[in-house]
Amino acid sequence: MxxxxxxxxxxxxxxxxxxxxxxxxxxxxxxxxxxxxxxxxxxxxxxxxxxxxxxxxxxxxxxxxxxxxxxxxxxxxxxxxxxxxxxxxxxxxxxxxxxxxxxxxxxxxxxxxxxxxxxxxxxxxxxxxxxxxxxxxxxxxxxxxxxxxxxxxxxxxxxxxxxxxxxxxAEEELAFLHPLPVERVFGIGPKSAERLRAIGYTTIGSLAHAPREHLQRVLGSFAAQAQELAWARDPRPVIAERRELSHGKERTFERDLVAPEEIERRLLYLSREVGFELLEKGLVARTVVLKVRFADFRTLTRSQTLERPTAAGEVIWNTVKELWEKVPRQPVRLLGVSLKNLGDELHAPAQGELFAASDDEARAAQERLQRAELEIRKRFGSDALRPLRFVAPPRAEERGRSESED
Ligand SMILES: [Mg+2]
CATH class of the missing domain: 3.30.70.270 (Reverse transcriptase/Diguanylate cyclase domain)
Known part of the structure; x- marks a missing residue:
């Protein structure tokens, strides 16, 4: 073609x-x-x-x-x-x-x-x-x-x-693109756009012609990609949705974690992140899996299947916490939270067990809250909202940023 x-x-x-x-x-x-x-x-x-x-x-x-x-x-x-x-x-x-x-x-x-x-x-x-x-x-x-x-x-x-x-x-791409404001480049948020404007870059066309070092000062490592996009160069292919069998996230830490509150904070973070990611894909999960690797490299996984599928971070977190409470206390090198038994049925009927109406309502409320949060994250980034327990966000000290989604 x-x-x-x-x-x-x-x-x-x-x-x-x-x-x-x-x-x-x-x-x-x-x-x-x-x-x-x-x-x-x-x-x-x-x-x-x-x-x-x-x-x-x-x-x-x-x-x-x-x-x-x-x-x-x-x-x-x-x-x-x-x-x-x-x-x-x-x-x-x-x-x-x-x-x-x-x-x-x-x-x-x-x-x-x-x-x-x-x-x-x-x-x-x-x-x-x-x-x-x-x-x-x-x-x-x-x-x-x-x-x-x-x-x-x-x-x-x-x-x-x-x-x-x-x-x-194709022949009109740059004429179309170059007069547009810089924030139309996906990845340049309102703050970066403001800083770019302050140093004289208001349009995508001006980004295209800017010296790379100028852009790096504001955009950091994104500068190169932003400039490629400003020249309408984007090789990303369309990737058809594959039905995933599971979805998860894990982190390896620079130093082994010992303090229970720090481990819990990490687990809370991972629980919320996988919940948001699942929600974004329009999926829900029935099984929550906790993976722990100890300092001596022994690895253990524990899972629990829920009565009804969910993507609510709070539900995932509560389940992870229950699983974590049964894990022996030893220095931890890696933590992972993943979800299995995925489906796209929202509010799928509970199987076998009957729920109290208030339980259902509470869960529905959590899901609504999380969707509202998801909208905010989409606009303002994942740091826009955090639970109160995050006095400080987890730092980027992960070893090799090992982050996996399977
Ligand atoms: Mg729309």
Missing amino acids: DPRALRILHVDMDAFYASVEQRDRPELRGKPVIVGGSPEKRGVVCAASYEVRAFGVRSAMPSARAIRLCPHAVFLPPDFARYTAVSRAVMAILRSYTPLVEPLSLDEAFLDVAGSQRLFGSAEEIGRAIKRRIREELDLVASVGVSRTKFLAKIASDHRKPDGFCSVP
């Missing part, structure tokens, strides 16, 4: 959760709708309809502030089971054009349609067909970007939102 041919699509649903609510409750159409955690309980906005965005309401904003900005907004608690079901229908439409679909979250995905064009037409035609089918079959609106690379396709899908369609031909 011609290396300059368009082949990558980025499909992104517009105001997804809020749109699903408006679709399913016609009385909410055209009204300002906020999906989010309760303002009385310090919840945050998960999704805002375009009507309420006109008032300045944005995702990840505290719900209390959102209500002040738009007091007549309709406020709804999130219904993730329903959004997940709709997401599956969206992904099924995408997969009918190519098996190379890489979901990024419930409401967006990359597609590589290089091998689909004989059957379905050009990348642009496929992009328009996808928009049409999502509208006709699901009564929802998606924005689509079409390009040669992932980087540009993602920028393009956002370019004319909502109901956007934007295609960037």
Whole structure:
């Protein structure tokens, strides 16, 4: 295939959760709708309809502030089971054009349609067909970007939102990209953007032409990649979702850990991280596995299967803590937390055992909280929110940063 041919699509649903609510409750159409955690309980906005965005309401904003900005907004608690079901229908439409679909979250995905064009037409035609089918079959609106690379396709899908369609031909890439502000480069957050502006780099074009050392001062090791992206060079392929059998994280420590509170802090951190990562993939797990390697290299794993699947970090942590309490106290060299028995059924029914209603509610509340946190992390990075137990974040003292996801 011609290396300059368009082949990558980025499909992104517009105001997804809020749109699903408006679709399913016609009385909410055209009204300002906020999906989010309760303002009385310090919840945050998960999704805002375009009507309420006109008032300045944005995702990840505290719900209390959102209500002040738009007091007549309709406020709804999130219904993730329903959004997940709709997401599956969206992904099924995408997969009918190519098996190379890489979901990024419930409401967006990359597609590589290089091998689909004989059957379905050009990348642009496929992009328009996808928009049409999502509208006709699901009564929802998606924005689509079409390009040669992932980087540009993602920028393009956002370019004319909502109901956007934007295609960037190879010969127009730099003309499209270079006038855009620096923060449109994925990986340059608001703080870095501000510092770049302070030294005179406001557009992606100015990044492209900057001396590398200037950028390194602000962006560190990301400077080289940022500059590649600024020249529209992005070799990353679309990787179709593989159904994982397990998902985990482990850390080897520079020095062996002895203090129980430090070990617990590490385990809490790992528990929350794997929970977030699982949630981001729209998965839940039934089995929690703790792995401990002692200073003498003896390794032990302990696992526990839960009554019902979860991705809630708090549930994972409580399980890990129970497992940890049965482990002999010796200096620890490595800790790992992983999840097995993965599935994408949210709120799958409990098997065998009946739960007290309050138990169910507590768990549902934890899941909602975690999803709200996930939205914040996506916007502001994983350091934005931490449980109080983290007086100081775990330091980057891991030996060789051994971090594995299997
Ligand atoms: Mg979206």
